[in-house]
């Protein structure tokens with residue numbers, strides 16, 4: 332288990348101190364795949380580099396299992412080469428003048444580990460490169476180079492794997508395939524892993540849990556599904572996926588059912604969490620809004636049906652993106668079907684109560 336408490340890190344820029352990470356706390360369970368997700372510059376890499384020992388925190392308590400990797404309290408810091416951690420970066424960072432085999436063998440050789448060949452070949456097999464052991468690392472594709480880097484990170488029996496946007500330099504098709512492979516590999520090996528990315532889809536696919544970061548802070552931590560379907564913070568709703576947000580106020584509540592007053596009228600919602608605020612933003616994802624030409628065609632829509640006008644439609648390949656104007660509010664709606672335009676673009680949309688989430692107005696100034 333990895334525990335990070337009160338991690339602060341500032342950089343000196345032009346004589347001034349700029350905070351990059353402002354008191355971050357989290358715990359990663361043994362065998363868990365944990366992701367730091369957030370926009371560029373929010374402090375993800377700095378957090379990871381402090382855990383690896385590549386940066387020195389201003390203050391923190393970082394423990395891995397029984398070992399204090401870094402402790403301000405005890406004035407202790409385990410040097411980087413003594414931390415049993417593997418790391419994979421965005422740039423492949425493999426040695427071009429060496430063969431595939433020698434690249435992976437390198438960390439074992441430095442430490443004088445016995446039975447090296449067996450270990451190197453096992454690692455290469457795990458990433459599907461055993462047939463290329465003699466190939467010079469320069470003669471590899473980007474995906475293959477990154478596999479070498481992964482094999483090199485797992486060849487030692489590490490306690491923790493750190494990934495800093497390792498798939499960002501690959502083309503989109505390969506990125507999707509490698510996501511899947513990486514997840515399989517991590518499950519198979521059961522190594523506790525922390526992954527850094529700004530790509531929310533990647534975070535969803537790979538992770539057991541996700542920590543959403545902004546401006547040096549962790550905004551919220553949750554299971555991938557919960558972060559997407561039931562975010563608790565406005566920043567999460569905006570950053571992870573697309574969302575429709577309507578200012579609203581709860582006017583009545585009865586157990587899990589509540590009614591929210593909004594600019595387009597009253598909307599019935601099911602409150603999923605006891606912490607739902609009485610005032611804030613009602614959120615619904617574009618793909619959770621059914622639409623139709625007639626009211627009758629909307630399945631199980633006894634409440635929350637609104638008449639609107641199609642403002643635009645965009646073909647995205649997978650889905651149709653519609654912008655639907657209801658009163659003063661424009662909804663984004665995604666459907667797998669193309670709704671051939673007719674009836675002067677008049678449509679009905681349904682906001683299923685169980686898909687509506689109440690979020691607090693942002694008090695941190697993040698939005």
Ligand code: ADP
Nearest residue numbers: 342343344351370371372373374375376377378
């Ligand atoms: P992320 O990985 O989320 O994109 P980083 O951790 O790399 O973010 O950076 C967080 C903040 O710290 C940014 O504002 C960045 O400009 C700054 N920063 C990162 N590394 C350095 C450095 N070596 N020197 C000065 N500022 C840095």
Ligand code: MG
Nearest residue numbers: 372375376377
């Ligand atoms: Mg980064």
